[in-house]
Amino acid sequence: MFVVRPSLARAIGAASRLSGRGGGTTLPGRILLGMAPDAIARLGAELDGPIVLISATNGKTTTAAMVAAALRAAGRPPIHNKAGSNMNRGIATALLEQRTAAPGGGGLFEVDEAWLRPVAAELVPDLIVLANLFRDQLDRYGELERLVDDWAKMLETRVQRGGDWSLVLNADDPLVSDLGRDADGAPRPGVVYFGVDDPSVSLAEPQHAHDAKHCRRCGAPYQYERFYMGHLGHYRCPDCDSARPRPSVAARRVELLGFDGSRVEVDSPAGPINFTLPLPGLYNVYNAVAASAALLQLGLGPAAIATSLEATAAVFGxxxxxxxxxxxxxxxxxxxxxxxxxxxxxxxxxxxxxxxxxxxxxxxxxxxxxxxxxxxxxxxxxxxxxxxxxxxxxxxxxxxxxxxxxxxxxxxxxxxxxxxxxxxxxxxxxxxxxxxxxxxxxxxxxxxxxxxxxxxxxxxxx
Amino acid sequence: MNLRLRLLALYPEQMNIYADRGNLLFLRRRCEWRGIGFELVRAGIGERFDPETADLIYIGGGQDRDQLLVAEDMRKTKREAIARAVEAETVLLAVCGGYQLLGHSYQLADRTVAGLGIADLETVRSNDARLIGNVAIELPASDRPADGARVLAGFENHGGRTRLGADAEPLGRVLRGHGNNGSDGFEGVRLKNLFGTYLHGPLLPKNAWFADYLIGLSLARQNGGKPLRPTPLDDRIEAAAHACARAAAGLDR
The missing domain is CATH 3.90.190.20 (Mur ligase, C-terminal domain)
Structure with a gap:
């Protein structure tokens, strides 16, 4: 049952009337947050089922869509900001408009990189998926190192909230994988790494916009054995013990089929997940492997995951x-x-x-x-x-x-x-x-x- | 006469944050299309260079951590060579972070980092907002080619405020945007053949005339000491790009 205080109820009413007029993916949320600034926390607390947050520079909309489709197929449809409005207003809008959805599905939100910390403070996620950080909109986000620092603080806050939760990280992105260890270098509990383990799809040379050059721990330049995409690859620090963690959910074999998609074989603790992905490029393989790791954490089995990924439809744009x-x-x-x-x-x-x-x-x-x-x-x-x-x-x-x-x-x-x-x-x-x-x-x-x-x-x- | 432009890129691995490679590519193509030989040499961390082997030296901007690393290394391994190159009137283009490093010092968070002290300027932090946006500046008559071009258009994004010392000339006057510090109306620094600026975008693709001006200055030694006037190219696309960047900064509207 909803236990909604009168002020929030009034805000929901006002915002809902606006949302009925079509089209806004952020306006109702904006109205709602204007009248009840803690609306995300309060609506989030009423969610029945796990709360999942997904963030990355690239691929968050697609990865979230993959996870959502598999959960729907499993009879657990989540509340989901599927239109890609991923700042606080878009998330508030999704919570508002879909709050009467079937119980048990929880919430699945893609979150803008810079909004992840404030959103995670309100929603108290059960699962956080962090997939990559690339050079993007320097006039808005600033430098990558600052975003990683911000994400590290977000994780500390989540740790302090306690309870059972898990963290799915890309092993191939040194900026992201480093978040699997705390400030003292100790491994965090509940971390699952995913990655790509097929040298046949690695790059002959690193791509130009290559940003993670120095070890987050000691500052020495990383040494790369191979690159897959930007600074994603297999790396280690020559001066300290930082190195690419061994991913437990790993694409062992990848065959790129041009614009038509790819064939992917993933190893996981629950067994192999093999599928033909109807989306092109290695970047979508990464999205599918991230989604697989998340779905395993959410209790789905390899067969259900593979079937759902094979039916992946393109998302908006x-x-x-x-x-x-x-x-x-x-x-x-x-x-x-x-x-x-x-x-x-x-x-x-x-x-x-x-x-x-x-x-x-x-x-x-x-x-x-x-x-x-x-x-x-x-x-x-x-x-x-x-x-x-x-x-x-x-x-x-x-x-x-x-x-x-x-x-x-x-x-x-x-x-x-x-x-x-x-x-x-x-x-x-x-x-x-x-x-x-x-x-x-x-x-x-x-x-x-x-x-x-x-x-x-x-x-x-x- | 077989002309050849030897471009030395300083720290291209670290100092490339605002698509600085676009500047290098632009120079390369415009030399190649004219039959001017082009050679790109890099000098990174720990590497020394002979100032007589470069006709044009380039340094871009970097992230804080990289820039700190570069500042230390530059003082140790490259200061003398850069100072000699500037003294010998070699062309040096420094953009954004690279520009800041040429001064006496710059501030990073709460510490002051020593620069090369080659240009009389210093950069301090400000608690006010970063200076971000499209920008257009006008160069003085001494830096205008015969066709009368005088405007550089670009994009700036810097937290530091740069103040020129009594001995320094600015590169230009701000027409639109912020410039060195957002208050005195000047942008960049100009010393012998040294050009320092906050304009990226990258700078040269948005201002083909200026790329050619630098190519001409860089080849002066191979042209009896006089700046070369590079042969014209079909620049319709480049001219449209320049007009677009100017309009984005709010000129010509």
């Missing part, structure tokens, strides 16, 4: 494919150097002629600073480009980056009319062909809203 006038349009969000580099690496394998639309916006949610496009590796598909349209508020600067990545300037169109340029790019593709659309975050929102108006895509909060 992450590898969605829609049909427009006889053409296929694949939408892939790009938002930071490593994420964009992984998308471009995936598009270049296997080699195929490519038609692209890239929209670079510089609104606050994108990061006002667009220098990151020079840290992303746009080079791999340079020889494959038939035509690329650059759009968004900084379209000419996107074109400039591509020219210096070796893309033929004669094949680059600059057109800052977001919707018009998109329609023209679609129309330029041969019927039956495919356009890859790579928008930054706010460009994705604009595009998605327009496509929904045309009945070509669902409203993103639906």
């Amino acid at each position: 992450r590898v969605e494919e829609i049909q427009i006038e006889g053409r296929r349009v694949a939408i892939l969000l790009i938002k930071n150097p490593i994420g964009a580099s992984e998308v471009l690496r995936t598009l270049a394998q296997p080699a195929q002629p490519l038609e692209l639309w890239i929209a670079l916006n510089d609104k606050i949610a994108d990061g006002r600073d667009i220098s990151w496009v020079w840290d992303a590796d746009f080079e791999p598909p340079a020889e494959l480009i038939l035509r690329v349209t650059c759009s968004g508020s900084r379209a000419p600067e996107m074109a400039n980056r591509l020219k210096y990545a070796g893309w033929d300037p004669a094949r680059i169109v600059v057109d800052d009319d977001l919707h018009g340029s998109f329609n023209r790019a679609v129309a330029a593709v041969e019927p039956g062909g495919r356009l890859f659309a790579l928008p930054t975050y706010t460009a994705l929102l604009e595009l998605r809203t327009r496509l929904a108006d045309r009945g070509l895509a669902k409203e993103y909060w639906a």
